[in-house]
Amino acid sequence: MSTSVAKEGKKMRCAVMLKPSKRGSNLLALTSRRSFTFSGSKILDRMAGPTPRQAVRVFDEENNDVTPQPFYRADLRAEPGSRFLVDELSAGSTSDQTTFTGSFTMPFSRSVLDSSRISSQSTTESVNEEMEETFCRRDFPFNLPESLLPDEKRKKGSVKEQMTQALLKGIKDILITETDTISLLDIPPTLVSVNADDADVIIEINKQYSEVCRNRRNNEKYVDRAVQTLNGATKNKQIQNNLMLMVDTATIVSAFEMYAPPEQEVMVYSPEMKQTNDAETIVDSRRSPERSLSLTCSASTVISTCSLKDVETVGSSLNTQVDSERIMTSDKFQFSLLLMERTVLRNNFQSQLAAYRKLPLLQDPDRLVKPKEKEQSEAETSCSPALQCLWVFSCELSRGCRVSSMAWNKKNPDLLAVGYGETDYRNHGPGLVCCWSIKNPMWPERIINCDSAVTTVDFSSNSPGQLAVGMCDGSIAIHNVQSTDNKSPFISSRECAKRHLGPVWQLRWNQQELSFTGEEKVESLYSVGADGRICKWFVINGGLDCTDLMKLKKMNNTLRKTEQNKPEKTAECVLSVLTPGLCFDFHPSDSNIYLTGTWEGNIHKCSCSNGHQFLETYRKHFCPVNCITWCPLHPDVFLSCSSDSTIQLWKQDCINPLLSFTSNQPVGEVRWSPKHATVFSAVNEGQLEIWDLNSSFLDPVIVQPAAPGLKMTSLLFASLTDCVVVGDSDGQVTVYQLQNLHVGESSQAIHRPQPRKKNKSCKWKSDMKTNKTTYAKY
Amino acid sequence: MLTELAHAEETLKRIEGHKGVIGTIIVNSEGLPIRTTLDNSTTSLYARLLCSFTTLARSTVRDVDPQNDLTFVRIRSKKQEILVAPENNYLLIVIQNPSE
DSSP states (O other): OHHHHHHHHHHHHSOOEEEOOSSSHHHHHHHHHHHHHTTTSTTOOOOOSOOSOOSOEEEOTTOOBOOOOOSSOOOTTSOSTTOOHHHHHHHOSSOSTHHHHHHHHHHHHHHHHHHHHHHHHHOOTTOOHHHHHHHHHHHHHHHSOSOOOHHHHHHHHHOOOOOOHHHHHSOOOOOOOOOOOOOSOOOOOOOOOTTSTTHHHHHHHHHHHHHHHHHTTTOSSOOOOOOOOOOOOOOOOOOOOOOOOOOOOOOOOOHHHHOOOHHHHHHHHHHHHTOOOHHHHHHHHHHHHHHHHHHHGGGSOHHHHHTTOHHHHHHHHHHHHHHHHHHHTSHHHHHHHHHHHHHHHHHHTHHHHHHHTTOOOOOOTTSOOOHHHHHHHHHTOOOSOEEEEEEEEOOTTTTTOOEEEEEEOSSOTTEEEEEEOOOSSSOOOOEEEEEEETTBSSSOSEEEEESSOEEEEEEOSSSTTEEEEEETTSOEEEEETTSSOOSSOSEEOTTOTTOOSSOEEEEEEEEEEOTTTSSOEEEEEEEEETTSEEEEEEEETTEEEEEEEEEOBOOOOOOOOSOSOOOOOOOOOSSOOBOOEEEEEEOSSOTTEEEEEESSSEEEEEESSOSSOOSEEEEOOSSOEEEEEEOSSSTTEEEEEETTSEEEEEETTOSSOSEEEEOSSOEEEEEEOSSOTTEEEEEESSEEEEEETTTOSSSOSEEEEOOTTOOEEEEEEOSSSSEEEEEETTSOEEEEEEESOOOSOOOSOOOOOOHHHHHHHHHHHHHHHHHHHHGGGO | OHHHHHHHHHHHHHHHHSTTEEEEEEEETTSOEEEESSOHHHHHHHHHHHHHHHHHHHHHHHHHOTTOOOOOEEEEOSSOEEEEEEOSSEEEEEEEOOOO
16 A cells, blocks of 8 residues: 555656557546546556556656556456456466555445446447456456355356367256245235125225225316326346257146056056065165156156156166066067067968958058059959969078978967978988968977977877977977977987887877777877887876887788789788888778878778788889878778879778879879868979869869979868968978869869779769768868 | 077067068157167157057056956058057057058
8 A cells, every 4th residue: 555655646746748549549548547536546556567458658757657557457368258357456467466455446446447437438439349348347346246256256267168079969967946936026815705704894995995986087086197207217237148048848648647547556566566676676666656657747758757856867777778678588578579470470461361261352442553463463363273372481490491291280270380301311410390370471489499300290189289290210209389498398209219210200199089988088199110110109207108009011022913803912921021101090080990001002901909910901002102191071081192103092991992193203292171072182292283083083173383493292281271281392381272173063074984993983973972061061 | 588588689670570560669668768770769759659649548448348458559550550569568669561
C-alpha cells in the first residue's frame, strides 16, 4: 500500500505525457484519464510485465514508463472463459507483491471498471472488441457468488476433457435424480365444507360478492379507473451454457401390461430361486419384485427397466451371457428348436407333404404365379400311371453310404428307420442307422453310428421304441430310439457265443401266441444269417442269447429242369454244410409258419415247432433268393425275387410258381402294396418297377429308371398313403407318389398266357379280386 | 451340458440354413436379444414388438381358458412369415419368406 501511494505521489508531481496510439486510443485514453482522476484510490497496481498490446504509453519526465496497465491482463489467446481476475492477480507470474493488494483493491476497482464499462458502451464505434471482452471478463468474478475457490476453479478450467472417439461410442450411465419439489406459488384453496360451522357466514359473503359483481356495471358506487404501474428498467443479461441434448422416447402401454397375473409371477420366481449361484440369487431376489414391472414394461425401452436400481444395471449386463447359456441348454429350448425346424420345413415342403398326406393342395394367394408354371401344371394332367417324386431324404452324413434296408415304425407311421452300409464282402466299413421323420426331410431325428455295416433293421411292435439292427459282422444290437442319447445300444449280441458268424441278412420281430393261453402275444426277435442258421433271440442277463430254430442245409445239387411238373420233395441233405439264408418272412396270420430263401435258390417253408425238417421246398430260382414276402391281403400267396432277374408268384400249397415275371437285372427287393392286392413293386439296380397284375403280366405298369450312376437298393411301401420309398446306393431315400394307378379297371388288353397257367392264374385272379374287396378296408 | 449346447447350436445353424429363412433371434425374458443373425436395428425392433405381441397372445389364450397355454405363434403376412416359439424365459423368433 505504501508503495502504491508513494508511486502515486510521484506521479502527481511529474508531468505526464500521453502518447496517443493508432487504435482504441480514445478508449484507453478515457480509461487512463479516468484512472488518473480516481487516483485517490489506490487501485493502480501496476503489472510491470509486458502486455499483449500497448496502444498508449505514458512516460513521465524521466522517461519512465508509467503506462497504467490494465487491471486484468487478459491473455486472449489462451482459454478466455476460464481465467479469472483473481487468478491473474494471484498467479504471481509477474507481480508477487501485488497479490495481497489486489484483493484489497478489488472493491475499489469495481466502481472503476463499472464506469469504464459504461463508457465503453457509450463509445460503441470505437470499441475494441478485445477490450470489451476484457472488461466483460473483469466483471466475471464479481458476479459470482462469494463462494469462490480460485484454485479449484482454475484446475477445473484448465483440464479439459478430451472428447475421444472412444468416449463418444461408449455407454454412459446417466443418473437421473429428482430434486425436491420447489413450490413457486402456493395458495391453499379456500374451500369450506358445507357442514362447517361458519359455512353459513361464508355463503352469505359469497352471495353478497356475487351480487356486487352483478351490479357493478351500472352502479354509481363503482367507477372504472385505470392506473399505470411503475415498471423498473429491465436489464439484459447474457449467459452462455452448454447445449442440453434432448432425446425423445415414447412407448405404448396397454391395460394388460399394467397387471401381471400372480401365477405368472410365481412361476417365474421359483425357478430363479433354485439357482445355486450366489451372486445370481442376490440379483434375482432383488430383481423378482421388479420382475413384474419388467415384464409389464417389456414393451418400453431397455433404459427404463435398467435404471431402476444400480445393482440391476450391473446384474443385467453380467447375466446376459449366463442367460444365453442357460437358455440354450434347457430342454424346452431343444423342443422349441425342433418345433421351429419342423414348422419352417413344413412351409417349404408344404405342397409335397400335402400330396403325401392326401390333403388338398392350397394355393398361396400372395405367391407370384409365373405363367410358365401355369402351363406346366396344365400339361401334366395326363391319365397314365406315373410316379411323382415328392422329396428325398438325404443329409451329409448319409451321402455316399449305400442304403441296405428300411423299416417303418409300427406305432408312428411317420418314422422311417434306414440302415446304411456297404454289404459287399470286400469292405466292412462302419454302418449308420438314421431315423427319419416325414416332418423333417432335411435332417434325421436320430443318428445311430454302428461299428459295422448295417444289413437289416426292424422295429418292434410291442415296444415301439426298440429298433433291432443287424450288422455285417454278425452282431445284433437293439437300440431305443426314444432316448436322445444314442451312444450305446440298449442290448447287443456281441458277447453272445452263439451269434451269427456271418452277416445277419434279415431280422424280424414276430409275435407268437402261446399255445395254451392263446391270448398272450410274446414278441421275439428272429434272425437269419449267412451261417445258415435261423435263430430266435431273447434277453438273458442283460445280453442277448439265441436258440437255433432251423439250420439251412444244402440241398441236392442235381440239375433241375425248369418244367414245373416235377414234384420233387427231397429233404435229404447230401452235404451237411449249411447254406446261407438270405431272407425270411412270417405268415401274416399263422405266426408259426415262415418261409425262407437261401443262397442256393430254394425256398423253404418251415415251422417254428419243427426244427429239423422243412415243411415244403419250392424250387424255381437258380440264383440266390433275395427277398420273400407274403401277400398281406391274400393268405396263401407269396412273392419271391432273386438275382436271376425273375420274380415268382407262388401259392402256398403249390410247389410250382403260378406266375413269373422277368426283369432285366437282378432284382433286389419285392414288396406287396398294402392297399391293392394285385399291385406289387420290385426294385433292381437300374430301375423301380410297379407291377399291376390287373393290367399286365408281362410288363410293369410303371417303370422308374434310377438316376445315372445310382443303383436302387431298397424298397418299401408307405402304409397309409400310396407312396413308395426307395433307397439307393448314394444314401438317398426318395419318396415317390403313385399317381393314376387305376386298379380294378384295365384299359390295356391283357395278354393271354398259356392255357395251363391261365387256369391257375384266372382262378387266382378271381380269388384276388374277391379278397381285395374283403380286405379293402386296409 | 456341453453336448446339449453343441446340439442346440447345430440345430439353430441348420434352421438358419433352410430355404427362405431370413433370420433368427433369441430374446431373453427382459426383451434383450441374446443371439441374432440380423442387424441391430431390425433385431431390437422385432424383439420389442414381438415380446409385447406374444404377451398379448398368451394373455388372450389364458383368459379364454386359464388352464391353457400358448405354444406357438405364427404371423403370416404378404411378404414373410414370423414364427415365434414362446417360453417363460425366452423367445425364439424365426423370420421366413415361404414363397420362394
